[in-house]
Amino acid sequence: MKTPSIILLSTLLVLLSCTNLEINRKLNDVESYIQERPDSALLVLEKIDGSSLKNNRNRAHHALLHAMALDKNYIDVTDDSLARTALNYFEKWGPKECKARSVFYLGVYYYNTKAYNDAIIRFTESEDLCRETGDMVYCYLSVSSQADTYNKMYNDEEEYRCICKAKDIVYEHQLTKYIDFVNLRLGQA
Numbered sequence: 001m002k003t004p005s006i007i008l009l010s011t012l013l014v015l016l017s018c019t020n021l022e023i024n025r026k027l028n029d030v031e032s033y034i035q036e037r038p039d040s041a042l043l044v045l046e047k048i049d050g051s052s053l054k055n056n057r058n059r060a061h062h063a064l065l066h067a068m069a070l071d072k073n074y075i076d077v078t079d080d081s082l083a084r085t086a087l088n089y090f091e092k093w094g095p096k097e098c099k100a101r102s103v104f105y106l107g108v109y110y111y112n113t114k115a116y117n118d119a120i121i122r123f124t125e126s127e128d129l130c131r132e133t134g135d136m137v138y139c140y141l142s143v144s145s146q147a148d149t150y151n152k153m154y155n156d157e158e159e160y161r162c163i164c165k166a167k168d169i170v171y172e173h174q175l176t177k178y179i180d181f182v183n184l185r186l187g188q189a
Helices: 002-033 038-047 056-072 081-093 096-112 116-133 136-152 156-172 176-188
Strands: none
Touching: 002 038, 002 056, 038 056, 056 081, 056 096, 081 096, 096 116, 096 136, 116 136, 136 156, 136 176, 156 176
């Protein structure tokens, strides 16, 4: 009698493992093209059934990618659940790069809801974490977002200081994609 239940349990474990691996593969695939094709990434992420995210890592990875895709598609998020889901996991289990990006998207949420003091805190925290991990694209985005937030707070000096810092990051790390934008922001400030 124990043999059929062991076989059934083993079969269920194998099926769950395959599902987790398939979801993990799909999330990694989305991550590989989210920067260049955020609209396609968003479509794929929104088609993933939440009940198929069986483990905390996949739920956090999905939440982070979903927050990224929404932001890159210029959809202002006024709910912090995606960023918090990602941060709650990556804060404990890493990697630190994912934690930094989760903190950044929590800052984006605060910015979108006009909680500018909280946004500055999160963008600054994200900048520090990004410097530690060497993720200079998100370091630039964090500093640039600080400048945008200071602009909303009418703090011209801090806005200018952050734009100069963003420009230094862009030129020092050859982030050519952002050169025109950072120079435009500098001229505006």
